[in-house]
Amino acid sequence: MTRHIKLFIASFLFLLSGFQPAIAQLNIDITQGNLDPVPIAIPDFLSADMQGRDIGAKIAEVVRADLERSGIFKSLSPSSFLETQTNIDYKPTFADWRVIKAEALVSGRVVVEDPSRIRVEYRLWDITAGEQLSGIRFGTAPNQWRRIAHKVSDSIYKKLTGEEGYFDSRIVFVDEQGPKTNRRKRLAIMDQDSANTQYLQSGADIVLTPRFSPNSQTITYMSYENIVPQVYVLDIETGRRELLGNFPGMTFSPRFSPDGKSMILSLMKKGNSDLYLMDLTSRSTSRLTTSPSIDVSGSFSPEGQKIVFNSDRGGSPQLYVMSARGGDAKRISFGKGRYSAPVWSPRGDKIAFVRSKDGKFAIGVMNSDGSGERILTESYLDESPTWSPNGRVVIFSRETRGARGKSELWSVDLTGQNLRKVLTPGGASDPAWSPLLP
Amino acid sequence: MRVKLILLVSAVSVLAACKTTPEPVVQDPVAVNQPVPIPAPVEQAAPVQIVEAPTPIPYAGPIAGSLEDFLYNSGGNGDGRVFFAYNQYDLSNDSRDVLRRQAQWLQSYQNVTAVVEGNADERGTREYNLALAARRADSVKSFLVSQGVAPSRLTTVSYGKERPIDGGSNEASWAKNRNSLTNLMSGSIG
Known part of the structure; x- marks a missing residue:
């Protein structure tokens, strides 16, 4: 048709x-x-x-x-x-x-x-x-x-x-150096084809989970530069950096809304993490989840109406979908294993996730209602999926076993074909793909 | 076009072949003096000095109020850590014993503050593990508070899976990496 x-x-x-x-x-x-x-x-x-x-x-x-x-x-x-x-x-x-x-x-x-x-x-x-x-x-x-x-x-x-391309785009990731027990991490950015790598930081503090705003010029990430780790916002061109909000506990797992006007993040209070929405203009926050459980990894649907997230409210980590204003959440993952790190596709029809089962971690995709689950790739530890701007390719990080284990970036098609290593100067984790550049 | 290119390449090759080869340059050998032996050193080595070995000072245990003292007196593995089962954050009886002694010690040194650092093994995704390790740190803090330590003296931090103490990927390594560390900060001696 x-x-x-x-x-x-x-x-x-x-x-x-x-x-x-x-x-x-x-x-x-x-x-x-x-x-x-x-x-x-x-x-x-x-x-x-x-x-x-x-x-x-x-x-x-x-x-x-x-x-x-x-x-x-x-x-x-x-x-x-x-x-x-x-x-x-x-x-x-x-x-x-x-x-x-x-x-x-x-x-x-x-x-x-x-x-x-x-x-x-x-x-x-x-x-x-x-x-x-x-x-x-x-x-x-x-x-x-x-x-x-x-x-x-x-x-x-x-x-x-007949589909949009994804080549004029960039990838932000965490550059990794050193062994697992003493790993240094710093933010890096490169073109989609691994050219033009630039380091955005010296690497003095641990930094995690960078993500692009829809304008591709701003990224959000989590840093340990203070005793209590917090979410920051960084302008790539000017280098201007800002601590996001004034929260009483650890803030983590940040992600921009599709219009770039707000941010979803998790706030830790007394051992309980909940999802919060912050309006980036007024800086007002609203709490989206209230359950006494782990609620992390919020990701908006492309039209901004819904949020998929990771929660263990049912006893084990699973994927849930709720309105972007909070309220009732519906579980969408029902396969065997533990589900986490959901990311909504820019096309809106699919959600990428990590499934752990029998000691292995797999990258998979499912329809946004939880049907049609498909595993794309599996290893000792595959995680952090991110979508190409056209929703046809997923880049993820793969950590290998043991004390000499190293994290690398890989890409795979939505069809599960075309698994390829993404070249990076050193170890790399937590990739995030930008939208198509203007 | 293809033909033209071949002609051009041939022309260049011909030109190269026409260049005259330069004559080899022969260098005269440089005159070198015969080596002269250097006489052996005549000075004698100084006699070896004998120094009395110092009497060892008997070990009197760690200095009271020091980090060493804290670790020495709170038992467990002696590294200030308590350990957890996979994907769990509840405290075992052994862990409670260690934490009771930590609390007791902290009550004796009221000016000491501590950061309780939660850790997870590598078998979980990054953000989930940050939340899980935060729960572990909070379990420890709650227990220490229940033993009388003022909550204002304890800060919790989650390192997720970012700070493994053992890089291995086996049961023994993972078990070590699922822990909470009570890390003394200001006020401790030494």
């Missing part, structure tokens, strides 16, 4: 732009598991000068890596290419690309307009149908070429799958 709608919209757009609707247009259905990756050819972007050629080669490399990592595409080796285009404004020789089994071709160009500005253009060709699918132009400063490369990847991904 959705596929029909998608095709209809595609045809409509093509009629508008003067093209005939394609009979066999390249359209990838990524909702199915075990998908055969689509072979795509991405030659280095052309340019009339040295600087442009250098940037063009780097952009193509980033786009190839982005699409390959998605598991949906197979980036063909440039050494297999038969045709060398000299001008992207002419049609490629489709037969040459069919020979090497390419189904799509991206031909791009970099124009250095002046020392402070480049123009990046690309055309996406459907090799089977022999027609252009899209042609897009970006303008930017030369040192922003990496962002443009990710935007090119996002726009190709969207054109071919």
Whole structure:
């Protein structure tokens, strides 16, 4: 059904732009598991000068890596290419690309307009149908070429799958150094493809659970810089940092609301943790849970109406959903084992979680009503799931056993396919994925 | 285009081959003096001095009111910790004995304050374990208060699973890491 709608919209757009609707247009259905990756050819972007050629080669490399990592595409080796285009404004020789089994071709160009500005253009060709699918132009400063490369990847991904991409985004995480018994932790941020790692702190105090605000510029996290650990807010660009609120006990497990105007967190009072909502403008707080149990890890639904959280009110840790104003909570996890760390998908239909059972910790997803539970990956200790901006990929942390055990980041598709290690300079935990950057 | 490129590459190779090879440079050997032996040292080594060993001072136990004194007198493992079962926060009889002695000691040194630090083993997710370890610290604080220690002298902190004392991933290691530490702060001696 959705596929029909998608095709209809595609045809409509093509009629508008003067093209005939394609009979066999390249359209990838990524909702199915075990998908055969689509072979795509991405030659280095052309340019009339040295600087442009250098940037063009780097952009193509980033786009190839982005699409390959998605598991949906197979980036063909440039050494297999038969045709060398000299001008992207002419049609490629489709037969040459069919020979090497390419189904799509991206031909791009970099124009250095002046020392402070480049123009990046690309055309996406459907090799089977022999027609252009899209042609897009970006303008930017030369040192922003990496962002443009990710935007090119996002726009190709969207054109071919019908869904928003996730490549022009960042990941905040906790960098870890040293053995388990003396581990130093500091906040770090990097691009989605592990490039441009920056440390946001010196690492003098333990910091945990960083999360992005919807504007991608602010993060919230928990720090032990005072005796009683508390939740802080940090502006990434200015470095301005603020202790959030004036609570009598430990505050932890913070998360922004989808509109960025409020924050949910847990407050510890006399051994009992409850969920509180704080309005970030007025700084007024309201208590959302009152049970004498552990209530932690609140996460909003994308429209902001509901909250999923972790509670042991029924005797063991399970997942519950309630209104964002508090009140009655409904248990949604009923499988065997203990459930925790729920995170609502940005698409709204799924909730990612951690399930521990028989001495192992698994990352799973379920529908927001608790039905359709599926385990994506399992190990000695998988935890801290976070969603890609389009809700198709989950990044999580995996700690290995023993005194020499180390925490690393991994990613897996919603389908359970495409498990990959996410490169980080040292150990890493508590990843949080930003929304798509503006 | 492909053909042109090959031609260009060939041209460069030909040019490279045309360059004349430089003559090898032969260096004359540098004259080196024959080594002359250095005479052995003539001075004699100083005689070894004999020093009387100091008489050991008999150990009189830890200084009263010190952290060492606290640990020495509160029993248990002697490290100020009490331990918990998996995912539990109730105190065993052994733990209560240790905490009674801790309370007694704290009552003798009224100016001492303490931070009660709750800990969990690694087999739980981070935020849940912060809450669980906070419960453990609170169990200990409540018990110490029930034994007469003023609540204002005790601060609780949860370290969740962030401060394991044993890095292993087995029953013995996990058991050690599920604990609450009574950590003396201001007012203690030494």
